[in-house]
Structure formats: structure tokens, C-alpha cells
Amino acid sequence: MLAGLRLSSIALLALVAACGDGAPAIDPSAASTTGGGSSTSSESGAPTSTSNPDDGTTATDQPVTTTAASTGGEPGTTTGEPGTGGEPGTTGEPGTTGEPPLPGCGDTPPADFQAEASAPADGAAVPGPSVDLVVTIGGQLLADATAKFHLREVHALTADDDFxxxxxxxxxxxxxxxxxxxxxxxxxxxxxxxxxxxxxxxxxxxxxxxxxxxxxxxxxxxxxxxxxxxxxxxxxxxxxxxxxxxxxxxxxxxxxxxxxxxxxxxxxxxxxxxxxxxxxxxxxxxxxxxxxxxxxxxxxxxxxxxxxxxxxxxxxxxxxxxxxxxxxxxxxxxxxxxxxxxxxxxxxxxxxxxxxxxxxxxxxxxxxxxxxxxxxxxxxxxxxxxxxxxxxxxxxxxxxxxxxxxxxxxxxxxxxxxxxxxxxxxxxxxxxxxxxxxxxxxxxxxxxxxxxxxxxxTGVFEVVGEVAGHDAALVHTVSDLKPGATYEWYAIVKECGAKVTTPMRTFTVE
Known part of the structure; x- marks a missing residue:
């Protein structure tokens, strides 16, 4: 599936280990490239689901059979290999960023660190053209927490989008x-x-x-x-x-x-x-x-x-x-x-x-x-x-x-x-x-x-801001929102080696 874009609402915090962001891209610097367009890339970690669009079942982290169809051959079966990415963090416990703790943080990440997307309320209508995205912090704060806010405008898909x-x-x-x-x-x-x-x-x-x-x-x-x-x-x-x-x-x-x-x-x-x-x-x-x-x-x-x-x-x-x-x-x-x-x-x-x-x-x-x-x-x-x-x-x-x-x-x-x-x-x-x-x-x-x-x-998430602070809430103001548009957002919050990806939230501009 496209990385970080098969989204679902999550009742609990999605706590993701740093290696779960995926293996780092191979550096193609030994080869030359010229010209070309570009696409905005956002940090991975969006809440995701792993539904299988072919049969409606839920995929697991186990290798699955391979099927082949041809004019003259029988379907083949192959066994996949374990992935290189990290396992997701356990729900209800903070994940770790894999980075050494900052000065004043102690030797291990705080086990009770929490972060929640608190405003605007999920599904809320906001007056626009700007809105405050608010993340509420809980648990032990030994140093500044940092929240990186991801936002996308949701495009309602119709047959007009066919290509x-x-x-x-x-x-x-x-x-x-x-x-x-x-x-x-x-x-x-x-x-x-x-x-x-x-x-x-x-x-x-x-x-x-x-x-x-x-x-x-x-x-x-x-x-x-x-x-x-x-x-x-x-x-x-x-x-x-x-x-x-x-x-x-x-x-x-x-x-x-x-x-x-x-x-x-x-x-x-x-x-x-x-x-x-x-x-x-x-x-x-x-x-x-x-x-x-x-x-x-x-x-x-x-x-x-x-x-x-x-x-x-x-x-x-x-x-x-x-x-x-x-x-x-x-x-x-x-x-x-x-x-x-x-x-x-x-x-x-x-x-x-x-x-x-x-x-x-x-x-x-x-x-x-x-x-x-x-x-x-x-x-x-x-x-x-x-x-x-x-x-x-x-x-x-x-x-x-x-x-x-x-x-x-x-x-x-x-x-x-x-x-x-x-x-x-x-x-x-x-x-x-x-x-x-x-x-x-x-x-x-x-x-x-x-x-x-x-x-x-339906739209691509972009990083729209990053806020650091020691307060119980971290706030980023988004401007130039379109009247009548629907937006989705989430935040990745880090503190002293702990990392939390908040549930995705939706709001509509009046």
C-alpha cells in the first residue's frame, strides 16, 4: 500500500517505534539524475490500517502466498522474507525514537509519556480561514516535547478522477x-x-x-x-x-x-x-x-x-x-x-x-x-x-x-x-x-x-509546522484554509526518546 496513506480512526494512541518509519532510502548519489518534477515528502508514521483490498481480510506481518495466472502455467507459491522495518510500538506505551536521550532526560525514555490530538474536535466545523491544531501532552516531561503537524485536504473521489x-x-x-x-x-x-x-x-x-x-x-x-x-x-x-x-x-x-x-x-x-x-x-x-x-x-x-x-x-x-x-x-x-x-x-x-x-x-x-x-x-x-x-x-x-x-x-x-x-x-x-x-x-x-x-x-499529507515546548499543550496555527474544504491531520510527538503518533482527526471549514 502507499506508505502512510491507508488511514483509519483509532480510539487509542498509535505508538510507533522509530524504525517503524521504514528502512532509509538507498542513496542514489553514485548515479546521476537530471531534470524532473518533485513531490512533497512527509515523515512517515500516519495511523494506518492493513486491510486487504482484494478479499476484505486483514493482513498480518506474515508472508503470504503468491498467485500467478498465465496462458500455460499453474499458479505458483512463494514464501516471503521478514521485512526490514521495525515492529510497531505496543498500544498504550510510548514508542522510542531510537535516538539517545537528551541532556536532563535520564537513561531511558519516560514510560508514561502521552500525547493526544485534542482540538479541534474530530469532525468539527471551524470558522476558518485559520485554525489552531492542539496536541495535549501528559506524563513525565523531562525536557521540551516536539510536535510535528501533518495536514492534508481531503478530496472526495468520483468517476471524474479516473485516468x-x-x-x-x-x-x-x-x-x-x-x-x-x-x-x-x-x-x-x-x-x-x-x-x-x-x-x-x-x-x-x-x-x-x-x-x-x-x-x-x-x-x-x-x-x-x-x-x-x-x-x-x-x-x-x-x-x-x-x-x-x-x-x-x-x-x-x-x-x-x-x-x-x-x-x-x-x-x-x-x-x-x-x-x-x-x-x-x-x-x-x-x-x-x-x-x-x-x-x-x-x-x-x-x-x-x-x-x-x-x-x-x-x-x-x-x-x-x-x-x-x-x-x-x-x-x-x-x-x-x-x-x-x-x-x-x-x-x-x-x-x-x-x-x-x-x-x-x-x-x-x-x-x-x-x-x-x-x-x-x-x-x-x-x-x-x-x-x-x-x-x-x-x-x-x-x-x-x-x-x-x-x-x-x-x-x-x-x-x-x-x-x-x-x-x-x-x-x-x-x-x-x-x-x-x-x-x-x-x-x-x-x-x-x-x-x-x-x-x-484523496490528498497527500504535508508537514505544515513543528512546535517545541515544555507546556501541557503544543499549538500550531494553520492559515489559508479553503471554505467548504475538509481536512485531516495528525501529529508525531517526541520527548526524551519517546515518540507518539496521534490518532488522525478531521475538520471542515465553514
């Missing part, structure tokens, strides 16, 4: 064969034509853009022609429709079927850093090439971070690249995280070797919920993995060898994936559609719905 991301599977047989090529620009034209009616916010290409990555430049020229349609500009899209591309084995191979990466000379000539660096949605890249890159878009109040990783075949994923990717997601903890790479899921629903390495890193990054891939021609499969309540849905779709004589089409017949997100329903509906044929596939591997945690679309 779409389009996934382009392997296009190599469109760019290689002129007779098949029209199906590729038909896909991007459909995206542009439906950008407003379907509220399309981004496009991801699974890789294998071309067949002969370092041999036939004409194939890259055809790809550029097709993708350039997405770069038209308009009021809603001043930089064009955001898109990211994963490098496939045919894009970086020395020959048409080389499983060892060779070079990405043509990829970077046509879809390198220079093409994207001035686009507002472009987040950056690893190293000095665009082989591994990321984009950031916003749908309503929801940020979406999409990281595209290069195919590495026999070499396996580079641990430094995976550390960089993890850092990108952890820098945007309130965003929906999506991983795009060429080979994640195999035909039978198992992870590929690369996919397994990617998953082992991403399973401990709370906001990564979707992974998408291609590579395995004429197969579609998917799997859902649950690691200590954190679910990741991984999908494979590749139509490159599809030939339908009755429709007079080959090379994939233009089929692509359409992900239709509904934040109000916490779900994404996956569809498979061909713009050139104006036809959809409706089998269970082509059309299905997945449960997600999109609660961040």
Missing part, C-alpha cells in the same frame, strides 16, 4: 516490416485522439522497439515517426503526452537475438537524454545514458512515478541500477510506483531471473504496486505477490507474432494494453485493444481488474 495509462508491447515487427508498420502509428494516434476523452496521462513502451537495434537505423526512424505523435503539444500537454521506454534485448543487442547487451547507440540517438531533458515530466536517468530512466506525472491529486529499466539478459540486473530505481520511488513515497522493464514475467507466470531481482528490491518499497513487461512473444500472463501486506501485480503482454489472416494483419495486429484506473474504487481495469482493427480481446488474460491502493488520490 488511463497505455502500454505498448513489443513493436519490433512493426518497425522491421514496412507492411506492418502502419499499425504502430495507429496506436499512438489513438492515444493522442483519446487523450482527453479517456484522460490519458502517460504511455509506457515495454521495449524491443525495433528488431535490429544496432544494425538497421531505418527501424529507429520508423519508431521515431510513430512516437512523435505523442509529442504534439496542447494546453493540457505542453510537453506532449508523457512517455517512457524500456530498452529490450533487440534494442541493445549486437545481433537480432543476442542475450548479452551490446550497445544502445541508436536508442540513445533517437530516444536519449537530449530528447527528454526539457520535458517537464522527465525525471532523469541513471549514469550518462537514457537506458534506465523515469518519468513523473500527476492525475488529479495522485502522483505517478514510472521507472523504465534496461534488459540485461545473462548479465542480470545491475544492483547499482536497482538501488537507484529504489531511491527514485522512495523519494516520492506518496506516489503510485510502476516498474517498466522488458522481461519480468515468464510465460508460465513465474518471474524471469531479472524479474526476480527487480521484485526482491521493490517488494520492500511500499508505493510500487505494478510491474509491466513483454519479451515472450504470443504469451500473456500475470502474477500477484504479497509481501507482508504489500502487493505487487506483475504483467506480461506481447503480441509481436500475432497473425490474423481474417483481419489481414500481422506483427501483432496493433494490440496494446489500456490501463483504466479508478481511484474511487481503488482498482485498475486492464483492457486489450487494437486501434487499427477497432477490436478488443476479452479473455481472462486480456481483460481483468486488479485491486490497488490509490488512497493518495
Amino acid at each position: 488511463t495509462i497505455v502500454i505498448l508491447p513489443d513493436t519490433q515487427n512493426y518497425t522491421q516490416f514496412p507492411g506492418n508498420f502502419p499499425q504502430y502509428p495507429a496506436q499512438t494516434k489513438w492515444v493522442w485522439d483519446h487523450r482527453n476523452t479517456d484522460n490519458i496521462v502517460a504511455v509506457l513502451h515495454n521495449g524491443d522497439v525495433v528488431q535490429h537495434g544496432n544494425q538497421q537505423e531505418i527501424e529507429w526512424q520508423r519508431a521515431e515517426t510513430a512516437m512523435s505523435t505523442l509529442e504534439k503539444t496542447g494546453t493540457k500537454f505542453p510537453d506532449g503526452i508523457p512517455y517512457g521506454i524500456a530498452v529490450g534485448n533487440h534494442d541493445n543487442g549486437a545481433s537480432s537475438h543476442d542475450d548479452v547487451p551490446f550497445a544502445t547507440t541508436f536508442f540513445n540517438k533517437y530516444f536519449g537524454v537530449d530528447r527528454f531533458k526539457d520535458r517537464g515530466y522527465y525525471g532523469g536517468h541513471y549514469g550518462n545514458k537514457n537506458d534506465n530512466n523515469w518519468i513523473l506525472v500527476r492525475a488529479g491529486n495522485l502522483d505517478i512515478v514510472m521507472v523504465s529499466l534496461e534488459y540485461r539478459g545473462e548479465l542480470g540486473q545491475d544492483p547499482d541500477v536497482l538501488a537507484w530505481a529504489r531511491g527514485v520511488f522512495e523519494d516520492h513515497p506518496n506516489a503510485l510506483g510502476i516498474v517498466n522493464s522488458h522481461h519480468i514475467v515468464k510465460a508460465n507466470g513465474d518471474f524471469s531471473a531479472e524479474g526476480k531481482k527487480i521484485y526482491e528490491v521493490m517488494k520492500k518499497v511500499d508505493n510500487v504496486q505494478l510491474m509491466t513487461s513483454g519479451h515472450i512473444k504470443e504469451f500473456r500472463s500475470r502474477r500477484t505477490d504479497n509481501y507482508m501486506g504489500h502487493k505487487i501485480h506483475s504483467m506480461l503482454a506481447d503480441y509481436q507474432d500475432l497473425i490474423v489472416p481474417a483481419d489481414d494483419c500481422a506483427g501483432g495486429c496493433g494490440y496494446m494494453r489500456i490501463w483504466r484506473f479508478s481511484p474511487a474504487k481503488d482498482q485498475v481495469k486492464v483492457e486489450t485493444y487494437s486501434p487499427s482493427l477497432d477490436k478488443s480481446m476479452t479473455g481472462p488474460q486480456e481483460q481483468f481488474t486488479l485491486a490497488l491502493d490509490l488512497s493518495a488520490a
Whole structure:
């Protein structure tokens, strides 16, 4: 689930250990990033629940079975590993910050330290445009207590918040064969034509853009022609429709079927850093090439971070690249995280070797919920993995060898994936559609719905103030509140090594 954003009212104090704030983000400083948007990050520790959106049960801290669905494989089962995060504090007792006590605090945190969000009352109507947020302190006060106040405006979700991301599977047989090529620009034209009616916010290409990555430049020229349609500009899209591309084995191979990466000379000539660096949605890249890159878009109040990783075949994923990717997601903890790479899921629903390495890193990054891939021609499969309540849905779709004589089409017949997100329903509906044929596939591997945690679309908590004092109450005044708006808030209060996260409270501005 998105870190700190699945909230519930709590009758008692939620007392959280410092290590429960989550493992620290891996420092990606060894890799360079350029450009990019940013998202406000708040200290974790918001009251949370761990309800399972798929079946309504409550998740525990035990590893859960993994299910896989595919066209030719049985569901698999895996056992998760213990998490690295700390255990939550015991209800009714203060948690510890993990920091050494301050001078005058003694050797251990005070066992009776208490903090409660006392005003405004939960559900109260306040006159605005400002309000005092009050935390009441109890127990032994040996030094100043510090309260950090977190606030968000609550956005009521409706169907108007729905949005779409389009996934382009392997296009190599469109760019290689002129007779098949029209199906590729038909896909991007459909995206542009439906950008407003379907509220399309981004496009991801699974890789294998071309067949002969370092041999036939004409194939890259055809790809550029097709993708350039997405770069038209308009009021809603001043930089064009955001898109990211994963490098496939045919894009970086020395020959048409080389499983060892060779070079990405043509990829970077046509879809390198220079093409994207001035686009507002472009987040950056690893190293000095665009082989591994990321984009950031916003749908309503929801940020979406999409990281595209290069195919590495026999070499396996580079641990430094995976550390960089993890850092990108952890820098945007309130965003929906999506991983795009060429080979994640195999035909039978198992992870590929690369996919397994990617998953082992991403399973401990709370906001990564979707992974998408291609590579395995004429197969579609998917799997859902649950690691200590954190679910990741991984999908494979590749139509490159599809030939339908009755429709007079080959090379994939233009089929692509359409992900239709509904934040109000916490779900994404996956569809498979061909713009050139104006036809959809409706089998269970082509059309299905997945449960997600999109609660961040209701609004993101921001730290609005920090107050320290030795008094029985700590007060922070919030100004410029919107008339008619509803807000939620909580505070993290620390004193002499003890830490309490208050229950979440709601108020409405009159």
C-alpha cells in the first residue's frame, strides 16, 4: 500500500517505534539524475490500517502466498522474507525514537509519556480561514516535547478522477516490416485522439522497439515517426503526452537475438537524454545514458512515478541500477510506483531471473504496486505477490507474432494494453485493444481488474509546522484554509526518546 496513506480512526494512541518509519532510502548519489518534477515528502508514521483490498481480510506481518495466472502455467507459491522495518510500538506505551536521550532526560525514555490530538474536535466545523491544531501532552516531561503537524485536504473521489495509462508491447515487427508498420502509428494516434476523452496521462513502451537495434537505423526512424505523435503539444500537454521506454534485448543487442547487451547507440540517438531533458515530466536517468530512466506525472491529486529499466539478459540486473530505481520511488513515497522493464514475467507466470531481482528490491518499497513487461512473444500472463501486506501485480503482454489472416494483419495486429484506473474504487481495469482493427480481446488474460491502493488520490499529507515546548499543550496555527474544504491531520510527538503518533482527526471549514 502507499506508505502512510491507508488511514483509519483509532480510539487509542498509535505508538510507533522509530524504525517503524521504514528502512532509509538507498542513496542514489553514485548515479546521476537530471531534470524532473518533485513531490512533497512527509515523515512517515500516519495511523494506518492493513486491510486487504482484494478479499476484505486483514493482513498480518506474515508472508503470504503468491498467485500467478498465465496462458500455460499453474499458479505458483512463494514464501516471503521478514521485512526490514521495525515492529510497531505496543498500544498504550510510548514508542522510542531510537535516538539517545537528551541532556536532563535520564537513561531511558519516560514510560508514561502521552500525547493526544485534542482540538479541534474530530469532525468539527471551524470558522476558518485559520485554525489552531492542539496536541495535549501528559506524563513525565523531562525536557521540551516536539510536535510535528501533518495536514492534508481531503478530496472526495468520483468517476471524474479516473485516468488511463497505455502500454505498448513489443513493436519490433512493426518497425522491421514496412507492411506492418502502419499499425504502430495507429496506436499512438489513438492515444493522442483519446487523450482527453479517456484522460490519458502517460504511455509506457515495454521495449524491443525495433528488431535490429544496432544494425538497421531505418527501424529507429520508423519508431521515431510513430512516437512523435505523442509529442504534439496542447494546453493540457505542453510537453506532449508523457512517455517512457524500456530498452529490450533487440534494442541493445549486437545481433537480432543476442542475450548479452551490446550497445544502445541508436536508442540513445533517437530516444536519449537530449530528447527528454526539457520535458517537464522527465525525471532523469541513471549514469550518462537514457537506458534506465523515469518519468513523473500527476492525475488529479495522485502522483505517478514510472521507472523504465534496461534488459540485461545473462548479465542480470545491475544492483547499482536497482538501488537507484529504489531511491527514485522512495523519494516520492506518496506516489503510485510502476516498474517498466522488458522481461519480468515468464510465460508460465513465474518471474524471469531479472524479474526476480527487480521484485526482491521493490517488494520492500511500499508505493510500487505494478510491474509491466513483454519479451515472450504470443504469451500473456500475470502474477500477484504479497509481501507482508504489500502487493505487487506483475504483467506480461506481447503480441509481436500475432497473425490474423481474417483481419489481414500481422506483427501483432496493433494490440496494446489500456490501463483504466479508478481511484474511487481503488482498482485498475486492464483492457486489450487494437486501434487499427477497432477490436478488443476479452479473455481472462486480456481483460481483468486488479485491486490497488490509490488512497493518495484523496490528498497527500504535508508537514505544515513543528512546535517545541515544555507546556501541557503544543499549538500550531494553520492559515489559508479553503471554505467548504475538509481536512485531516495528525501529529508525531517526541520527548526524551519517546515518540507518539496521534490518532488522525478531521475538520471542515465553514
